[in-house]
Amino acid sequence: MSEAAHHNGTTLTDEELRTLDAHWRAANYLAAGQIYLVSNPLLTEPLAPEHIKPRLLGHWGTSPGLNLVYTHLNRVIKERGLDALCVWGPGHGGPSVLANSWLEGSYSEKCPDVTRDAEGMAKLFRQFSFPGGVPSHVAPEVPGSIHEGGELGYSLAHAYGAAFDHPNLLVACVIGDGEAETGPLAASWHSNKFLDPVHDGAVLPILHLNGYKIANPTVLSRLPGPELDALLRGYGHEPITVSGDDPAQVHRALAQAFDAALDRIALLQRTAREEGVTQRPHWPMIVLRTPKGWTGPAEVDGVPVEGTWRAHQVPLAGVRENPEHLRQLEAWLKSYRPEELFDADGRPRADVLACVPEGARRLGATPYANGGLLVRELPIGSLDDFAVPVDKPGATLHEPTRVLGGLLEQVMKDTAARRDFRLVGPDETASNRLEAVFDASGKAWQAEILPVDEHLDRHGRVMEILSEHLCQGWLEGYLLTGRHGLFSCYEAFVHIVDSMVNQHIKWLKTSRELTWRAPVASLNYLLTSHVWRQDHNGFSHQDPGFVDHVLNKSPEVVRVYLPPDANTLLSVADHALRSRDYVNVIVAGKQPCFDWLSMDQARVHCARGAGIWEWAGTENGAEPDVVLACAGDVPTQEVLAAAQLLRRHLPQLAVRVVNVVDMTRLLPHEEHPHGMPDFEYNGLFTADKPVIFAYHGYPWLIHRLAYRRDGHANLHVRGYKESGTTTTPFDMVVRNDLDRYRLVMDVIDRVPGLAVRAAGVRQQMADARARHHTWIREHGTDLPEVADWTWAS
Numbered sequence: 001m002s003e004a005a006h007h008n009g010t011t012l013t014d015e016e017l018r019t020l021d022a023h024w025r026a027a028n029y030l031a032a033g034q035i036y037l038v039s040n041p042l043l044t045e046p047l048a049p050e051h052i053k054p055r056l057l058g059h060w061g062t063s064p065g066l067n068l069v070y071t072h073l074n075r076v077i078k079e080r081g082l083d084a085l086c087v088w089g090p091g092h093g094g095p096s097v098l099a100n101s102w103l104e105g106s107y108s109e110k111c112p113d114v115t116r117d118a119e120g121m122a123k124l125f126r127q128f129s130f131p132g133g134v135p136s137h138v139a140p141e142v143p144g145s146i147h148e149g150g151e152l153g154y155s156l157a158h159a160y161g162a163a164f165d166h167p168n169l170l171v172a173c174v175i176g177d178g179e180a181e182t183g184p185l186a187a188s189w190h191s192n193k194f195l196d197p198v199h200d201g202a203v204l205p206i207l208h209l210n211g212y213k214i215a216n217p218t219v220l221s222r223l224p225g226p227e228l229d230a231l232l233r234g235y236g237h238e239p240i241t242v243s244g245d246d247p248a249q250v251h252r253a254l255a256q257a258f259d260a261a262l263d264r265i266a267l268l269q270r271t272a273r274e275e276g277v278t279q280r281p282h283w284p285m286i287v288l289r290t291p292k293g294w295t296g297p298a299e300v301d302g303v304p305v306e307g308t309w310r311a312h313q314v315p316l317a318g319v320r321e322n323p324e325h326l327r328q329l330e331a332w333l334k335s336y337r338p339e340e341l342f343d344a345d346g347r348p349r350a351d352v353l354a355c356v357p358e359g360a361r362r363l364g365a366t367p368y369a370n371g372g373l374l375v376r377e378l379p380i381g382s383l384d385d386f387a388v389p390v391d392k393p394g395a396t397l398h399e400p401t402r403v404l405g406g407l408l409e410q411v412m413k414d415t416a417a418r419r420d421f422r423l424v425g426p427d428e429t430a431s432n433r434l435e436a437v438f439d440a441s442g443k444a445w446q447a448e449i450l451p452v453d454e455h456l457d458r459h460g461r462v463m464e465i466l467s468e469h470l471c472q473g474w475l476e477g478y479l480l481t482g483r484h485g486l487f488s489c490y491e492a493f494v495h496i497v498d499s500m501v502n503q504h505i506k507w508l509k510t511s512r513e514l515t516w517r518a519p520v521a522s523l524n525y526l527l528t529s530h531v532w533r534q535d536h537n538g539f540s541h542q543d544p545g546f547v548d549h550v551l552n553k554s555p556e557v558v559r560v561y562l563p564p565d566a567n568t569l570l571s572v573a574d575h576a577l578r579s580r581d582y583v584n585v586i587v588a589g590k591q592p593c594f595d596w597l598s599m600d601q602a603r604v605h606c607a608r609g610a611g612i613w614e615w616a617g618t619e620n621g622a623e624p625d626v627v628l629a630c631a632g633d634v635p636t637q638e639v640l641a642a643a644q645l646l647r648r649h650l651p652q653l654a655v656r657v658v659n660v661v662d663m664t665r666l667l668p669h670e671e672h673p674h675g676m677p678d679f680e681y682n683g684l685f686t687a688d689k690p691v692i693f694a695y696h697g698y699p700w701l702i703h704r705l706a707y708r709r710d711g712h713a714n715l716h717v718r719g720y721k722e723s724g725t726t727t728t729p730f731d732m733v734v735r736n737d738l739d740r741y742r743l744v745m746d747v748i749d750r751v752p753g754l755a756v757r758a759a760g761v762r763q764q765m766a767d768a769r770a771r772h773h774t775w776i777r778e779h780g781t782d783l784p785e786v787a788d789w790t791w792a793s
Helices: 015-037 064-078 092-103 106-110 120-127 155-163 183-193 225-234 247-274 323-334 400-414 435-439 467-479 491-512 544-552 566-578 598-606 633-649 678-685 700-704 730-736 740-750 759-779
Strands: 082-087 169-176 201-210 237-242 284-287 420-424 463-464 485-492 523-530 558-561 585-588 609-613 628-633 655-660 692-695 715-718
Touching: 015 064, 015 120, 015 247, 015 323, 064 082, 064 092, 064 169, 064 247, 082 155, 082 435, 092 106, 092 120, 155 169, 155 183, 155 467, 169 247, 169 400, 183 467, 201 247, 237 247, 237 585, 247 633, 247 692, 284 759, 400 420, 400 435, 400 523, 400 566, 420 467, 435 633, 467 485, 467 491, 467 523, 485 715, 491 523, 491 544, 491 566, 491 585, 491 628, 523 566, 544 558, 544 598, 544 700, 558 566, 566 598, 598 609, 628 633, 628 740, 633 655, 633 692, 633 740, 633 759, 692 700, 692 740, 700 715, 715 740, 730 759
Parallel strands: 082 169, 169 201, 201 284, 237 284, 420 463, 420 485, 485 523, 523 585, 558 585, 628 655, 628 692, 692 715
Antiparallel strands: 609 655
């Protein structure tokens, strides 16, 4: 945000106060009208029960405060020529933000049938929380939004994500005092230690204290003023407090607060950018105390409503049935004097629009809230430059994520000037073998730096904080405002953001249905340090269930990939980083892993998503007796070791080896865009032969994906079954019956006729498992035949 004229001690003129109040009253009228009215939008006839919606849904309590903030943001944006975005944190602020976007005209531009007149106002009212209409929260359908209000706690993280690498952007963030009680929001205050005043925009938190949640007081609203002030200063902010219930007084005080805050932001940015000041800024914020449900009914049925928790949702509930409530509603709506705010045709009068900026500077029209309009193609070089050479399968080993780190380093270098790619993770970049990126960018850090520290950088684009919530929130805000990124995380702990990814998937699904929302870069997860190689950390670090969680979600949005080696990881990552409007989950190991496919083979295999590895099987053109399937790096190794044992002990057995990279390929085509038609699935897995499937995660996921397939009765899946501890790597697979010996036993048990013919082989496999059990307890390491195993066809 560039510095504008100073407004030290600005006092609104009477004319400015009058027009600001007119805008605020108009927004309040429209917000209340959306909750209650299905017709008669301008009250041109006496209010009657048939004008009232049959089901009253929505939330009034937070709306007047949000309308106030929107009104005053309009003033400073217009006066200072700002590029601005606002993140509306209170979960139920839909009526307010819809009202304001309709007033400024951005809503009608996106939805031309909701015109800015009486007819359009009636549609605006009717569609709110109505079948076939729009939800009660600030959602993708609301112009200017990047934040789903349905789940609280993430607004401030989203705001910082939007500000990173947008140096000329002001991101205001309204934080409800109920939301402020959540853990993610509490952690989000520390985001200011990562905001670079040189290359990033500014975030202006606005803590809106209206005192109550659904039925209880809020913690921060009940803190004594000095204690709250000390808390916020301890977080590194300079709070400016505005409070009251007299509209004129609050308007004047809030205008002064905005001007003081924006002057302070401009000063901090100028000193950092022009004078080279590197001391961490203490950014301003606003604490706004206004009554909950302000300007609504003061009392209903003899009990107080305004300023209490009773104003949270619908202050007057029985309007259709209760004549006194109907009378109160009419008086309430008329108290805004709509005849002064809208002309006879229902269009907002000039006074109402006096503070509204023009064009793309309107909050509902800013391209920063429709990031697909700003996103550029990510420069990704040829994968051959990073691939590992593979002359024959299983002859060499590499750490897949370290190989990927080379690609990410180059992406970081190629985006250094444009600054639109970030890597986020909870203190694990080096642990996850991605440290090559530090040769291109250090870790973002604005707090104190000591000589012993490594890779900390005031201008870095690698972001580490021990909060998965903040990593997720930052990246979501970054992507939704037109940039690219990757979230690297230990597999077991990505569950911390289960509910956050839910909301992002819902956001993307809805956005894809809106023609005016342009596709944004996908949210990409790299899950490593995974279940099978957490043998040192133990049971607490062993959980592969995030894949199950994601695959429950909208099929048009979610993708899950399990590349078995370094080159397939490169191919999958290349695809994910180039994609739009998806949530891509990539699970890959960081420990040394056999290289199975050359880069060319990896490209073909990943494009196919699932395929036969002819070199690993013994079909030789004949129909297989059994299919050994695998998905994931460790399961793939165990399947190939099992195939080798079968080749040695049962050479006449026709074994097919199938590797699955794209988990959604297992779904029917009718259920997922990547799903295989039945004929293709049957050609790969057969319709009537035993299939022994070694899977990275919980076995029942494979059954759920394939339950409608012809051969499902022949499908036997091995995977993780919650048997974990601190042990050796191979013992992890033995404990969960995923090991090579168990897989050979499964083949013998399920191929007709082998139970008798191969009883001796089965006994050898069981003996090997017993020998393993004894060996690791004596030596603390895996059997030499396992530890030193290599593939040999």
